[in-house]
Amino acid sequence: MSGMDNRNSETRAIVTGGAQGIGFAVAEALADEGCKALALVGRSQEKGERAAAVLKKKGIDVIFIAADVAKVADCRRAVDTALRHFGTINGLVNSAATSARGSLIETSEDLFDQIFATNVRGPFFLMQGVVAHLLGRKAPGSIVNVLSMSAHAGQSFLTPYSTSKGALMTLTKNVANSYRANRIRCNAVLPGWMDTEGEAIVQATFHNAPADWLERAEAAQPMGQLVKPAQLARLITYMLSPQSGVMTGSLVDYDQNIAGVIGE
Template sequence: MSALPPVSLKGRVLLVTGGTQGIGEGIARAAAEAGAAGICITGRDVARGRAVVDALGVPACFVAADLADAAATARIVDQAEAALGPVDGLVNAAGLTDRGTLLDTPVELWDRLFAVNTRAPFILTQALARRLVALGRPGAVVNVITMSSHGGQPFLTAYSSSKGALATFTRNSANGLRRARIRVNGINIGWADTPGEHAIQARDGRPADWLERAEPSQPFGRLIRPRDVAGLAVYLLSDAAEMMTGALIDFDQNVMGTYE
């Protein structure tokens, strides 16, 4: 029996959107620990982006970009490759989670969430896939989605819909790119302890100790943390997952479709 392939990113150059905090930062840090040859992160917070890049310990760059801007998004792969060389893997971790029900969501909010959560991953995946196909190189894409892509709560109408579209795009692009050996997989994340979630809880008027109150009620006693997700993302980017594409993995401590 042959040995299991290691979970290693040695020699790989990665592009991680939303890499200045939360899930994206966790994945970037884990990728560096797994031996990535270079990592480019994107985000809107320049100071935070530079701080993360400086802490990675591998060749890295930061591209300041608003993913709601299609033209700026279309330039990101070029910028990453100018700094680090050909990109082998993409992680679409950036996302907006603004609230809104069917009755009170304005069209502008709907469009903004779809632009960042769905259109940006499309633009970036397309740009990377075109380069990889032209070069005859394999590659991997990981889309950070959400359990809300299964339907979501009533106050997450636009968010859930945009992520549901991203889930479908994940499978469609995986099917279209598999002959080129470009793998595309997605992670449906459950309730997570991230800076973005803390900001949302504060905006919704929750007390400062909301996390301490929420965690004991969870089946495993805490919320998901960026480090938890990062390990799975690195696996999906590595050759250890080379036979896996089009998967949508529910990464949650609740089981979809069951009831207590």
């Protein structure tokens, strides 16, 4: 087997948002790279069971845990359930997120709280559970948080979302620094505009996008496509794997547009 084929053969991971989009793409990539133990976390039992069935056909011990990461009790239950099933966990991918729209002026207290509960508090307490387990075992581990290019600033209609991703950016670096002597690594990816099922719903709901919105959007991009989950997934699985060595505290922009560039 090549390095990529088995680089996650020792990985036992929890993947949030694991039933669709980036999370499921990561789960599929992990399966291809030799991972045999996967806990998918998501809100939809139906989607979760469907995703788990696909992975089980690849010979993986996979469980789906119905949970809402916006609820701390659900985060704790997800970690406990995975540990009860697998015995040990050494990987976590925080992919679940909400990209609900809201400007500074229009954002309600409830919307702000919902976005931060899902995008910051959820990953915080999931990491807390996994890191506590790893420290107890004196074992190494790896965490990858999925951020967004919006963490650099973000559009005017994404103010609370962008701010939440900025908070997760700082949290990623803080956790990386705090546990590097314990060989627990924490990194993040910052994807740009992405082609996912969730994005299609957002475009229709918030932007009255036409049926061919994706074709139009991709035609206008420098490289003629939006970010594809299957492409991004291989970067995430590399960062999760032992192949990425001592890499920790890294924030990797994954986009064709460069942060900080104004015009041409």
